[in-house]
Amino acid sequence: xxxxxxxxxxxxxxxxxxxxxxxxxxxxxxxxxxxxxxxxxxxxxxxxxxxxxxxxxxxxxxxxxxxxxxxxxxxxxxxxxxxxxxxxxxxxxxx
Numbered sequence: 620x621x622x623x624x625x626x627x628x629x630x631x632x633x634x635x636x637x638x639x640x641x642x643x644x645x646x647x648x649x650x651x652x653x654x655x656x657x658x659x660x661x662x663x664x665x666x667x668x669x670x671x672x673x674x675x676x677x678x679x680x681x682x683x684x685x686x687x688x689x690x691x692x693x694x695x696x697x698x699x700x701x702x703x704x705x706x707x708x709x710x711x712x713x714x
Contacts (some may be wrong), residue, residue, distance in 0.1 A: 622651045629701035636694045638666045
């Protein structure tokens, strides 16, 4: 099960990214991280921007509510989302 850490401001969770995929999608779980596939290449921050865009669309929040807390140059990232609860994240992501 994916660990979603809830604070007063929002939530954070681990993500394993697969860049240069056929489509943007949630692939499943990998350990305690959510595995996502993104079409963007991992150059010049394009995959990070695609990651933020993907979660903004999926979770129905503003792009400014989503930040990459750690792992800017890695496939393993920690995503932080403000203004949402862990239950809402689980519901929107279907996990």
